[in-house]
Each structure stands twice: as structure tokens, then as C-alpha cells.
Amino acid sequence: MSKIIVRGGNRLTGKVKISGAKNAVLPIIAASILGEEGSSVIHEAPALDDVVTITRVLQALGIDLTYHNETITVNASNIKSVEAPYELVRKMRASFLVLGPLLARVGRAKIPLPGGCAIGTRPIDQHLKGFEAMGAEISLGQGYIDAKVDGRLIGAKIYLDVASVGATENIMMAASLAKGTTVIENAAKEPEIVDLANYLNAMGAKVRGAGTGVIRIEGVERLKGVVHSVIPDRIEAGTYMMAAAITGGDVYIDGAISDHLKPVISKMQEMGVNVVEDENGIRVFVPKDRTLKAVDVKTLPYPGFPTDMQAQMMALLTVSDGTSVLTETVFENRFMHVAELKNMNAQIKVEGHTAIISGNSRLTGAKVCATDLRAGAALIIAALAAEGETEISDIHHIDRGYIQICEKLRALGASVRRAESEVEKAAEVIEAPILKPIQPSWA
Ligand SMILES: CC(=O)N[C@H]1[C@@H](OP(=O)(O)OP(=O)(O)OC[C@H]2O[C@@H](n3ccc(=O)[nH]c3=O)[C@H](O)[C@@H]2O)O[C@H](CO)[C@@H](O)[C@@H]1O
Numbered sequence: 001m002s003k004i005i006v007r008g009g010n011r012l013t014g015k016v017k018i019s020g021a022k023n024a025v026l027p028i029i030a031a032s033i034l035g036e037e038g039s040s041v042i043h044e045a046p047a048l049d050d051v052v053t054i055t056r057v058l059q060a061l062g063i064d065l066t067y068h069n070e071t072i073t074v075n076a077s078n079i080k081s082v083e084a085p086y087e088l089v090r091k092m093r094a095s096f097l098v099l100g101p102l103l104a105r106v107g108r109a110k111i112p113l114p115g116g117c118a119i120g121t122r123p124i125d126q127h128l129k130g131f132e133a134m135g136a137e138i139s140l141g142q143g144y145i146d147a148k149v150d151g152r153l154i155g156a157k158i159y160l161d162v163a164s165v166g167a168t169e170n171i172m173m174a175a176s177l178a179k180g181t182t183v184i185e186n187a188a189k190e191p192e193i194v195d196l197a198n199y200l201n202a203m204g205a206k207v208r209g210a211g212t213g214v215i216r217i218e219g220v221e222r223l224k225g226v227v228h229s230v231i232p233d234r235i236e237a238g239t240y241m242m243a244a245a246i247t248g249g250d251v252y253i254d255g256a257i258s259d260h261l262k263p264v265i266s267k268m269q270e271m272g273v274n275v276v277e278d279e280n281g282i283r284v285f286v287p288k289d290r291t292l293k294a295v296d297v298k299t300l301p302y303p304g305f306p307t308d309m310q311a312q313m314m315a316l317l318t319v320s321d322g323t324s325v326l327t328e329t330v331f332e333n334r335f336m337h338v339a340e341l342k343n344m345n346a347q348i349k350v351e352g353h354t355a356i357i358s359g360n361s362r363l364t365g366a367k368v369c370a371t372d373l374r375a376g377a378a379l380i381i382a383a384l385a386a387e388g389e390t391e392i393s394d395i396h397h398i399d400r401g402y403i404q405i406c407e408k409l410r411a412l413g414a415s416v417r418r419a420e421s422e423v424e425k426a427a428e429v430i431e432a433p434i435l436k437p438i439q440p441s442w443a
């Protein structure tokens with residue numbers, strides 16, 4: 001099994017470049033399915049495992065796609081299958097985002113129930129409610145969602161019971177090619193939704209209000225490929241901010257958009273971390289001899305404190321002065337890192353959705369397991385401050401969301417390396433079958 005091995009105690013200094021956002025590039029790749037004419041060229045697409053997986057999903061649909069040097073070129077003028085392979089979709093949640101675009105483009109999609117991090121039950125009822133309101137017929141059998149529409153989807157008014165990021169994106173994409181206007185109420189407001197709306201609008205869609213709670217989409221007849229650069233990853237940026245702080249370091253987070261990180265910046269400042277924002281990035285530093293203070297944190301949909309930063313924040317709180325209360329309100333099972341942090345001598349008690357962290361821990365290196373993506377990031381952060389060596393296993397979770405994390409940390413002065421397993425290095429190859437183009441039922 002591959003591992004990341006960290007020797008703690010080094011102060012991080014220097015500059016780290018932030019890559020394109022995983023949670024923006026994934027829906028943008030899915031949205032490319034909507035382009036009937038020309039190619040889309042997507043820049044700043046980091047070669048994360050999740051990004052590679054979704055590109056393979058598109059290839060399995062018979063879509064022409066190439067991926068070189070963080071640039072993806074997609075030509076979806078021909079779609080040859082409406083069925084996404086189980087072996088790919090089970091690996092990640094966001095692969096379900098191909099359902100809306102396929103349904104809108106060719107009137108049919110057969111997608112396995114999605115996999116991804118086991119941080120909660122993660123239902124897809126809000127996605128399906130949206131598609132049904134737009135006239136789709138949905139059936140579920142043998143682990144697959146089969147969605148059909150006779151003719152085009154019809155614009156509808158859809159109120160989301162929860163402000164789901166994925167449901168907002170899936171419905172927004174489907175609505176772009178529907179007949180008439182769709183209004184999504186209680187829509188998610190994350191920056192990744194705005195990036196997707198910008199991409200769709202460049203393709204010729206008419207999406208208004210992305211970034212607010214009400215998004216209005218006027219359907220158009222057809223969309224075309226465009227050139228787009230993905231926004232920087234606010235969660236990757238936040239992770240390096242925590243890494244800098246826990247080591248008492250001084251790091252410039254190059255490319256981070258501070259507007260996207262306000263709740264993280266504000267909590268870190270409350271703890272006593274110095275954070276200086278400018279138009280190109282964020283400098284994070286802890287003055288010598290400053291002790292960081294405990295704070296209370298509650299995760300919320302954007303613009304609240306991101307659930308995807310909860311685990312990393314917890315790692316930082318274990319060494320801060322005093323008791324912190326951290327409440328997770330977005331996912332019901334997102335404290336799996338607690339047991340692992342406790343193995344490193346952290347003092348944490350969980351009561352329902354709340355973790356009570358007694359600070360001032362002297363973290364010690366241990367053998368620990370990355371139970372999910374951000375849990376893995378939290379363990380690396382804790383390990384940077386721990387005494388001795390920490391060995392983190394199950395790092396395939398970390399590879400879903402962090403590109404070259406060991407290289408980036410080493411460049412900042414950390415002692416961190418990967419120990420690769422030969423078995424995992426033999427990449428799984430899933431060949432796309434040879435298929436014929438599909439015509440929509442109304443063509
Ligand atoms: C690829 C991607 O962008 N992933 C992000 C996206 O995940 P994802 O889009 O899956 O997260 P959602 O916003 O949909 O989930 C938020 C909450 O809504 C619930 N829910 C969701 C859909 C649904 O149909 N019914 C329902 O009840 C979920 O169980 C969860 O409790 O947003 C999450 C919340 O910011 C982030 O943690 C993930 O990193």
C-alpha cells in the first residue's frame with residue numbers, strides 16, 4: 001500500500017502555487033457534454049485522480065477528449081453512449097454530474113449510483129426531484145438511475161430542500177438546454193457554481209444569479225465549445241494556510257482568491273494567525289513566540305465555514321491554547337479523522353455533530369489512515385507539527401484532491417515523502433468501447 005511519510009518539526013516558509021479547483025473542474029468537464037459544436041479547451045485542470053476519472057467517463061460515452069499538461073480538450077459533437085461505467089462512477093461522487101447534461105443533450109442517461117468519500121449517506125433526491133420537475137422519467141434498478149425524457153426537458157421552478165452544490169450544478173446544466181425558463185430556489189452559492197455558470201454562459205447559455213440563492217436559467221437551442229480557465233482551489237489554499245500556521249511558518253499562498261476564503265481567514269485571524277491578503281494571493285504567518293488561541297467553528301454552506309476545511313481546522317486546533325468546539329452541520333459522518341488524530345495524541349471528544357478539542361496537545365508521530373480526502377489532509381497537517389515520524393496509509397483518498405502535495409510541501413521545507421506500492425502503481429485501464437453516435441429523440 002502506498003504511504004505518505006512525514007517527519008514533523010520543520011517550519012514552513014516560502015511560496016506555494018495553488019492549482020485549479022477540483023470541485024470546479026469536475027462539473028465543468030461534465031458541462032462540456034452540452035457542447036454540440038466545436039471543442040472546449042479547459043485550462044488549469046490539475047491531473048487529480050478525480051479529474052482523470054471523469055475524463056474517462058466522458059471517453060466511455062464516446063466523446064472525443066484529450067488531456068495534456070493540465071489542459072483538457074473536449075469535443076462532444078458526437079455522443080455514442082448514454083451509460084456511464086460502474087467501475088468509474090463508483091470511485092467518485094461528481095461523476096453523477098454527467099446525468100443532467102446527457103439528459104438535456106440526448107434525452108437519456110443511465111448512471112450508477114455515485115461513490116466518493118464516505119462522509120455521510122449523500123442522497124441524490126434533490127437532483128432527481130429537479131429532473132422530474134423538468135419532465136424526466138426516472139427509474140432506479142440494480143444500482144443504476146435510468147433517466148429519460150420524451151423530447152426536450154421543460155423549464156420548471158425548483159425549490160431545493162437543501163442548498164446542495166451538486167444538485168444546483170446538475171439542474172443548472174440540464175436547464176441550459178431545456179425549453180423555457182428554470183428557476184432554482186435555495187440554490188447553493190459556492191464559488192464553483194459561479195465558475196460553472198461562467199463556463200455555461202460562455203458556451204451560449206443564459207444563466208443569471210449564480211452565487212445567489214436564486215438562479216434563473218433561460219434554456220437555449222444549442223451550446224458550443226469554448227476556452228475556459230478554472231478558478232484556483234480554495235480548499236487546497238486553505239489546507240496550505242493551516243499547514244503554514246501549525247508549523248509557526250511564513251507562507252505565501254500564490255493564486256488564492258481571498259474572497260473565496262473569508263470564513264477561513266477570519267477564524268485564523270481570531271486564533272492569532274497573521275493573514276495578509278492581496279490581489280495575487282494570501283500571506284500566512286505566525287510571529288515568533290505567539291501561541292494560537294482556541295476558537296469555536298461551525299461548518300455551513302458557502303459563505304459559511306466550509307465542511308471541506310473542517311478536518312484541517314481540527315488538526316490546527318489540537319495544538320492551540322484552550323478548548324475549541326467544532327460543529328459539523330453539512331455531513332453526518334465527517335469526524336472519521338478524530339480517531340486517527342487521537343492516535344497522534346490529540347485530545348478530542350465527539351458528542352453527536354460536535355467535537356470538543358482540548359488544545360495544547362504535544363502531537364506525536366504514529367501510523368494512521370486517511371479515511372477520506374480531507375481527513376488525509378488533516379493528518380498531514382498534524383504530522384507536520386508532531387514529534388517524530390507519521391506514516392499515513394490509504395493515500396488514494398488524498399490523491400483525489402491534492403496534486404503533488406509532497407512536492408509542494410517539500411518546497412516549503414517540510415520533510416515529507418511518498419512510499420509507492422508497486423501494486424497501486426499499475427493503473428487500472430478501462431477501455432472505451434467502439435460506439436456509434438446517438439441522435440436525440442427529437443432530432
Ligand atoms: C465534487 C464536489 O463539488 N464536492 C463538494 C460538494 O459535494 P456535494 O455536491 O455532493 O454536496 P451537497 O452540497 O450536495 O451536499 C450537502 C448536503 O446536502 C445533502 N443532500 C445533497 C443532495 C441531495 O440530493 N440530497 C441531500 O440531502 C447531502 O447529504 C449533504 O448533507 O459540496 C460539498 C458541500 O460543500 C463538499 O463537501 C464537496 O467537496
Ligand SMILES: C=C(OP(=O)(O)O)C(=O)O
Pocket residue numbers: 023092093094116117119308373374401
Ligand atoms: C468531499 C469531497 O469531495 P467529493 O464530493 O468529491 O467526495 C471534498 O472535496 O472534500
